Amino acid sequence: MSVVVDAPPSRRIKELEVMVADVLVETPDTSTLVFFTGNDHLEYSAGHFLTIDPHQFEALERFTAFLEDLKGKREPPRAYSMCSAPHERYLAVTVKEEQYMSGATKYPPLLSPMLVKRTVRGMRLVVTGFTGPYIMSPDIESQADHIVHICAGSGSVPNFSMLKYALVSYPRLRHTFIYSNKTWRDVIFRDALTELERRNPDRLRVIHTLTREPDVSLCGPLVRKGRISAAMLQDLVPDLSSCIVYVCGPGISKWDREAAKERGDAPVPRFLESVLADLKTLGVPNARIKRESYG
Numbered sequence: 001m002s003v004v005v006d007a008p009p010s011r012r013i014k015e016l017e018v019m020v021a022d023v024l025v026e027t028p029d030t031s032t033l034v035f036f037t038g039n040d041h042l043e044y045s046a047g048h049f050l051t052i053d054p055h056q057f058e059a060l061e062r063f064t065a066f067l068e069d070l071k072g073k074r075e076p077p078r079a080y081s082m083c084s085a086p087h088e089r090y091l092a093v094t095v096k097e098e099q100y101m102s103g104a105t106k107y108p109p110l111l112s113p114m115l116v117k118r119t120v121r122g123m124r125l126v127v128t129g130f131t132g133p134y135i136m137s138p139d140i141e142s143q144a145d146h147i148v149h150i151c152a153g154s155g156s157v158p159n160f161s162m163l164k165y166a167l168v169s170y171p172r173l174r175h176t177f178i179y180s181n182k183t184w185r186d187v188i189f190r191d192a193l194t195e196l197e198r199r200n201p202d203r204l205r206v207i208h209t210l211t212r213e214p215d216v217s218l219c220g221p222l223v224r225k226g227r228i229s230a231a232m233l234q235d236l237v238p239d240l241s242s243c244i245v246y247v248c249g250p251g252i253s254k255w256d257r258e259a260a261k262e263r264g265d266a267p268v269p270r271f272l273e274s275v276l277a278d279l280k281t282l283g284v285p286n287a288r289i290k291r292e293s294y295g
């Protein structure tokens with residue numbers, strides 16, 4: 001992973017008690033939690049994440065203890081990228097509910113179903129933040145004039161924050177935002193992205209591509225069908241190798257690696273690995289690719 005850190009993490013990381021000011025339903029399985037943070041000064045960069053410890057929720061106590069018994073280890077805090085940007089008034093995260101598929105998923109997901117479906121206004125929780133290497137370097141305008149965002153599912157969250165921040169703070173940058181989802185109703189920030197594009201017609205182009213939508217022509221003239229591929233990237237961004245590319249989405253998890261090892265084969269590449277392979281094919285230098293895996 002390319003690491004750009006603009007301050008020692010120790011200065012930034014602290015526990016904050018926040019209150020849920022609003023819950024915005026983005027899609028059937030995804031919600032944005034808007035936090036009221038009082039007068040605390042929030043020092044974070046677009047692209048950073050915070051963590052939420054599941055042990056703080058009384059409603060999850062038995063389930064957490066049961067999973068810890070099954071797994072034989074303590075459940076760690078979960079990471080959530082901020083969808084809000086540093087110049088905005090509220091702190092917010094966007095959480096997609098992890099699914100349990102009988103026979104395919106080893107354990108039921110612990111925290112995300114509760115955050116998405118059972119969080120209400122006024123609820124208090126403790127978050128720890130802020131950190132992460134998936135951010136823009138302050139001198140990014142001297143490195144490129146075109147930023148390409150390649151995201152899938154909730155991988156759009158940190159990129160949405162970086163996009164909003166860059167449109168305000170780095171006027172020389174233009175952006176192409178390529179966003180893959182299963183269907184049109186799975187697209188997170190759909191209206192907000194359309195509005196940003198409308199307000200910045202010379203600086204932002206948003207391209208949606210849908211893998212399981214039967215008829216993409218019903219979703220709009222510019223919506224594509226299928227997975228992101230090298231051919232699609234080359235077609236959309238002819239100057240790709242001079243851009244800085246931010247890729248975020250599902251990647252091979254350590255559980256996938258362990259399961260593959262037990263089977264005696266290699267883990268199946270997911271979105272992140274497949275896009276990185278495409279970028280390599282297209283000759284994009286590794287140093288110009290920033291990546292974050294939600295595996």
Ligand SMILES: Cc1cc2nc3c(=O)[nH]c(=O)nc-3n(C[C@H](O)[C@H](O)[C@H](O)COP(=O)(O)OP(=O)(O)OC[C@H]3O[C@@H](n4cnc5c(N)ncnc54)[C@H](O)[C@@H]3O)c2cc1C
Nearest residue numbers: 078079080081094095096106107109110111112154157255
């Ligand atoms: C840097 C970063 C930023 C992230 N930002 C976001 C974000 O903005 N929005 C978002 O929605 N998500 C984000 N995520 C993902 C998020 O942190 C959680 O992983 C996700 O919400 C699932 O958590 P969960 O508690 O619901 O599921 P979990 O309980 O963690 O389960 C998830 C999967 O892992 C498997 N699993 C868990 N433990 C084991 C084990 N011991 N052995 C084998 N398999 C196991 C389960 O079977 C299940 O399939 C981010 C992740 C990272 C690393």
